[in-house]
Each structure stands twice: as C-alpha cells, then as structure tokens.
Amino acid sequence: MNQYKEIADRIKVADAVLIGASNGLSIAEGYNIFANDERFSEYFADFQRKYGFRSLLQGIFSNFTSEGERWSYFSRMAYHYSFHTKPSELMQALHELVKDKRHFLVTSNTDDHFAMAGFDRKNIFELEGNMGEIQCANGCHDTTYFSRDVIHAMLEHEEGMNIPEQYLPKCRKCGGAMQPHIQIDTNFVYDRIWRERNRDYQSFIETFHGKHLLILEFGIGARNQMIKAPFMKLAYSEPEAFYITFNKGEVYIPEQIAEKSMGVDGDLAVIIPEILKEYRQAV
Ligand SMILES: [Zn+2]
Incomplete structure (x- = not known):
C-alpha cells in the first residue's frame, strides 16, 4: 500500500485528529522566516x-x-x-482532510494561515501568539x-x-x-484566549483518551520541546494512538513508539495534496 493511501485511511478511521505544526509548514507554503529569500x-x-x-x-x-x-x-x-496573504493549496488541503472529524491544532506559527484556510479559531492553539x-x-x-x-x-x-x-x-x-x-521577549502575555485554548487542548486529549487518536505533526524540529515532546509522550501513553511525523530531511521517531508511528520525509506542498487525493478516493 502506498504511504499516502495509508495516511488517508488512518484519517478516515480515526476518532479524532490532533495536529501540531511549526515553521516547516510555513516554509512549505513559501513563508520562510529564517531565510534571506x-x-x-x-x-x-x-x-x-x-x-x-x-x-x-x-x-x-x-x-x-x-x-x-x-x-x-x-x-x-x-x-x-x-x-x-492568500490561503495556500497545501493549507486548504489540510483543512479538507480533517474538517469532518473532531480535530485540534497546536502551533508555534504566528501567521494566522490556519484560520485563513478555514480552520475554526476555536480549534487553534497558538502557543507563541x-x-x-x-x-x-x-x-x-x-x-x-x-x-x-x-x-x-x-x-x-x-x-x-x-x-x-x-x-x-x-x-x-x-x-x-x-x-x-x-514571543519577542519575556513580556509576552498569556491572554484569555491563550489560557482558554490551553484548557481546550488538555480537554481534547482527555476526551479522546483510549480512543483512536491520530497525531499528525508537520515541520517540527526533532528537539522541539513545546509540541513534539508532548506529542511523542502522548503517542507513547495512549494505547490506540498513532503518530505520523512529516519533516523534510529530519524525521525523528524514538524507538519506544516506532511500532505505532510513521515518518514521512519530503515537501509538504506536494505530500498533503497527494494525501487528499487518496482521501477523496477512499471509501
Ligand atoms: Zn501597558
């Protein structure tokens, strides 16, 4: 079975999808805050x-x-x-993949591109504002x-x-x-919305405890402590969870969760629309 079809099928059967995203996703959209582009x-x-x-x-x-x-x-x-900015094809495809499922999104991206692509702000926890x-x-x-x-x-x-x-x-x-x-400096404020979404994140995890929770992680560095570390821990502790990490050139999966994980290396701008194609074809 091809990898994209397997991912599409896993989305279909999941009770809920937890998404984490960082700079790698923005870079795939063409917004690279690290580059002199x-x-x-x-x-x-x-x-x-x-x-x-x-x-x-x-x-x-x-x-x-x-x-x-x-x-x-x-x-x-x-x-x-x-x-x-305009919603990218990649972001719209990602939204279409999960919109009919219970989903929640945790991101360090601050560009608001998820909401622009149709994600409900209630399901978006912007860790860094x-x-x-x-x-x-x-x-x-x-x-x-x-x-x-x-x-x-x-x-x-x-x-x-x-x-x-x-x-x-x-x-x-x-x-x-x-x-x-x-998060420019230590004066960053954790406002009402930030605190509410933080609670929503915890209650989402509690709600789907023991269920088929699919964890999708996009463009997050191997040493990321804010999103990746908690996601890997969750994948480890949740018996029915499955963890998929997408990263260009830096796929990292610890031994302890290797059996319930999948790593996908490559360009998200290509991969996500491909998964959507498979998803539309799946019965
Ligand atoms: Zn003031």
Whole structure:
C-alpha cells in the first residue's frame, strides 16, 4: 500500500485528529522566516541595507533606533506575512482532510494561515501568539488587540523606514508602546484566549483518551520541546494512538513508539495534496 493511501485511511478511521505544526509548514507554503529569500528582500531591502538582516527573524529580535522604525518593520511583517496573504493549496488541503472529524491544532506559527484556510479559531492553539494582534510592550495587562486597522493606517503613512508618532499604537492602560503579540521577549502575555485554548487542548486529549487518536505533526524540529515532546509522550501513553511525523530531511521517531508511528520525509506542498487525493478516493 502506498504511504499516502495509508495516511488517508488512518484519517478516515480515526476518532479524532490532533495536529501540531511549526515553521516547516510555513516554509512549505513559501513563508520562510529564517531565510534571506526573495520575499524578505522584496519588502525589507532598506532594513537589509541598514542592518544587514539576513532573515525576517533576525529583524524581529533586533534593536531599532526608534519606535517608529520598529513599527515600520513590524507593520510590514504583519501585512506581508499574514494579513495580505492568500490561503495556500497545501493549507486548504489540510483543512479538507480533517474538517469532518473532531480535530485540534497546536502551533508555534504566528501567521494566522490556519484560520485563513478555514480552520475554526476555536480549534487553534497558538502557543507563541499571532502577529496580527498587539499587546502592551511592557506587558502591563494581559489583553491583546486585533491590529488590522492600526497596521493598515501605519503602512499608509509610512515614511521610508519610519511610522510617524501619531500612528503608533499606545497602551490603553500605561500609555507605553505596543508590540506584536508574538514571543519577542519575556513580556509576552498569556491572554484569555491563550489560557482558554490551553484548557481546550488538555480537554481534547482527555476526551479522546483510549480512543483512536491520530497525531499528525508537520515541520517540527526533532528537539522541539513545546509540541513534539508532548506529542511523542502522548503517542507513547495512549494505547490506540498513532503518530505520523512529516519533516523534510529530519524525521525523528524514538524507538519506544516506532511500532505505532510513521515518518514521512519530503515537501509538504506536494505530500498533503497527494494525501487528499487518496482521501477523496477512499471509501
Ligand atoms: Zn501597558
């Protein structure tokens, strides 16, 4: 039996599907925050020249000369990596594969691409936040705010690598600066939604205890402690669970769960639509 058909069949018979995803999935979609690629050069050439940034990520963690410059960087990031993107074929295929099943998704991706492809936000736990939201940079209170309008206004009035003062978002409580709700520093806030989804994640696992739980893991590094380690532990402790890890060039399955696991190496942009083809043909 071919591997994609086996995966399609496993999705069909599963009671529920738990999905974990990290950067590898975004990279397969064409959004690589680690690379000095065409997309990054197209929108950040001036920042590359001034600071020598070689990736989007490098800029995220750097010190800018002013708040206006910092927001010039972050508003472009939110716009070009999230708000202004279209759902990829790969993400839509993934949604179609699980939409008729109970499913839950845990991700460190902050680009909101799952929701854009049709996944219900109630089923998405964004561990490291969402670049389309903002929070107090001091972390003085734990509310997050949607930033679409603020971001659009900033980009409309951007002057070179600067956002004029009057368009910079300010904290409603302390009056200080705001920043994207992503894990830039220790001020990252665990807001109400974050805490709710964390509970939902635990209760999803409890609900399907002892059932045929299919665990799908996409593009997560072998040493990832936030998603991969708990998933492998779950695969080990749940008698009826089955674990499938998809990773380009870095498939890792520990000995203890080898019998109830499968590793798939290759390009997710090709693999996921192939699985969907098999899924549609399966009876
Ligand atoms: Zn504040």
